[in-house]
Amino acid sequence: MRIALGLEYDGRAFCGWQSQPNGLSVQNALESAVARMAGMPVRIHAAGRTDAGVHASRQIVHFDTEVKRPITAWVRGVNSFLPAGVAVLWADVVDPQFHARFSALARHYRYLLLNHPVRPALLAGRVGWHHAPLSLASMRAAATCLIGEHDFSSFRAAECQAASPIKHLLRFEIQQQGDLFSIDVSASGFLHHMVRNLMGALVHIGKGAAEPGWMNELLVACDRTVAPPTFMPDGLYFAGVSYPPSFGIASEPSFRHYLV
CATH class of the missing domain: 3.30.70.660 (Pseudouridine synthase I, catalytic domain, C-terminal subdomain)
Structure with a gap:
């Protein structure tokens, strides 16, 4: 089963998206949180890498798992294991052919x-x-x-x-x-x-x-x-990714930044 997640994160607390030996990347934090929810190691694939200090208002990722959980568990449950600077906004079961990076238009x-x-x-x-x-x-x-x-x-x-x-x-x-x-x-x-x-x-x-x-x-x-x-x-x-409509993932970029 392939699960897609939409994320937002504050890049100041991380050394960038990509997994690092020091464990201080967004990918490290998310893989750790999803693994705790799944009860086993999980590899996360992202639509795009971001550097240290760069934020995301709509990063898209996917992972594969055979573990059955309510879809809300991949949002609220995973968020309970994440640091304050990153949050899952939504989760959905997607076509096995979907790839967060390679399906992007x-x-x-x-x-x-x-x-x-x-x-x-x-x-x-x-x-x-x-x-x-x-x-x-x-x-x-x-x-x-x-x-x-x-x-x-x-x-x-x-x-x-x-x-x-x-x-x-x-x-x-x-x-x-x-x-x-x-x-x-x-x-x-x-x-x-x-x-x-x-x-x-x-x-x-x-x-x-x-x-x-x-x-x-x-x-x-x-x-x-x-x-x-x-x-x-x-x-x-x-701020987001556009995919073929057949995958059913909203393609409008999100420019939320909470500057009030």
Whole structure:
């Protein structure tokens, strides 16, 4: 039997999604909790990995088990064994052909960026921050060239293990409410640090250090060394995954972030 779970987590307490020898990853915490509920070891597969300090409002995972439990046990029961920074939102029995990672058609991220002269305290670790004024118009103009299929080598981490740097960017939308920018990005897949590297270039342009057209120059260069540094992980949220409708898993991204 294959079970899918929807999760949210605060990345500040973890060293990232992927299992680590120190046991301080989200995967370690979740596998431990599910194993306690199942009464045996369980391997969890996720839709996408997140780095240390990166959050999730809608991570999708699956695991296989022959243990029969009420579906609520995989939510409330598992949550009773999880640390405060991670929670199962829902559980469902899915088609055995479903795979959280390989069945995905697109993945969605949101970056929350506070543009204010003073660093945040109450929102520390939950939003990115830049002190100098940013131009929404310039950032939006810079983002337009990214839509479509491109070689994103200029925004790829050196340690990226993806087979190809070519990805299809489906969406790059930027909104502003007061001091808070929200950047929503959807793609067929993402390279390691791709969103944070794009954010570094976006902020560089937004503060007036380069013209919007420079983003296209970076894209064409296919050279990580010519692009700005990787931006901070604090404001990055894994916001969801789109799957074929036949699997019956809601594909709308979740951008809940509780910033009130």
